[in-house]
Amino acid sequence: MSIADAFFMASFTVPEIIHVDPKSTLWLLPLVASISIVYKTTKIPNIKALSFLKEVVILFGSIVVFMAVSAIALCVLAWLITE
Amino acid sequence: MASDSKEDNVLYLMVVGLFGWLVPGGGHLIIGKNKHAIIIFVTIVLTFGIGLYIGSVGVINYVNAKPWFLAQLMNSPAVIALAQISKTGGYSVYARPSEIGQIYTSVAGLLNLLCIVNAVYWAHLRRIKTVGD
Numbered sequence A: 001m002s003i004a005d006a007f008f009m010a011s012f013t014v015p016e017i018i019h020v021d022p023k024s025t026l027w028l029l030p031l032v033a034s035i036s037i038v039y040k041t042t043k044i045p046n047i048k049a050l051s052f053l054k055e056v057v058i059l060f061g062s063i064v065v066f067m068a069v070s071a072i073a074l075c076v077l078a079w080l081i082t083e
Numbered sequence B: 001m002a003s004d005s006k007e008d009n010v011l012y013l014m015v016v017g018l019f020g021w022l023v024p025g026g027g028h029l030i031i032g033k034n035k036h037a038i039i040i041f042v043t044i045v046l047t048f049g050i051g052l053y054i055g056s057v058g059v060i061n062y063v064n065a066k067p068w069f070l071a072q073l074m075n076s077p078a079v080i081a082l083a084q085i086s087k088t089g090g091y092s093v094y095a096r097p098s099e100i101g102q103i104y105t106s107v108a109g110l111l112n113l114l115c116i117v118n119a120v121y122w123a124h125l126r127r128i129k130t131v132g133d
Helices: A003-010 A022-043 A049-082 B002-022 B026-030 B034-055 B066-073 B078-089 B095-132
Strands: none
Touching (some): A022 A049, A022 B034, A022 B095, B002 B026, B002 B095, B026 B034, B026 B095, B034 B095, B066 B078, B066 B095
16 A cells, blocks of 8 residues: 555545534535535436536525525524523 | 236336445446436435535434434435444544534435435436336
């Protein structure tokens, strides 16, 4: 096994350092992207690059916007309860 | 005769489902949807890989995180081998990396389950169409 291979394998045996801060919520984005891609793949019988990309981007945007709105609503609710 | 055809159909659907589980996108490959198979394979393997990279192989834990493990198992039977490595290697992971790693690997598994069901459904539709013709 070469040094590069060993380094690559080792990166899967030690967890990354991720702090509990607002920045860590950005890890949501790749997951939403993969959910959008796979979901649209199962929905479209004949995939054409442009229309597929458009559908994926629309779904991705919808999920992100909905989650952002939900987060804001929950923050406002928490603020109203605690103030 | 009709019974044989029905049994063949069930067997075919089971093979499609099994291949979809063995390799993400395998079910779609069998029914001739190559583009779908490639997209599914790349996306699910990447999602699972990101989860392992963030949380390490320690996120696959069938002793202390059984519900997560069931979802992770939907990725492929290879997850069982990873669980063995995780158990014997003593890879511990806590807090945020553990949460994110488990969410990524489990969602990848659930997405693959969706793809398996979808491949079986399309295979069934195709069979009905063929018999109808």
